Amino acid sequence: MTSKNISITEDIYNLLSLLKLEDESFSDTIRRLMKRSDLTGCAGLWSDVPEGELELLADNIGELRNRARESLEG
Template identity: 45%
Template sequence: MPSKNITITEDAYDRLTALKREDESFSELVVRLTEGTDPMDFAGSCPGLGEHVDAAGEELDDDLETTQDELFG
């Protein structure tokens, strides 16, 4: 069976390990945790997130403009 390597943080690994059953592989764990899950079920579950994303985008644009001015005059 083909496989993929992924990189996760230590925190994510610890969380997965805590959820993993003794007789279960990590692949089986991921399948168990995600089966029957529709990502659209979570749509709208973070009210105000759009405004935060927009604000972060504007801040990033401002920072980029400032950096370009500093580098290129």
């Protein structure tokens, strides 16, 4: 497979690094992120999860977003 070089800003590189899974290349990460589909197919998937667990999950996601934002802001 051939490869191409692209230029990205440091903040985007840092964001990709945060989103990159341990066993992924950056190409794999970009491919995974671009394959995201319509979320309406996910409706109801969390209906059997207890409310307390959903709140904990939401708190953890918020914390991760804040840390990602702080790292991008330097």
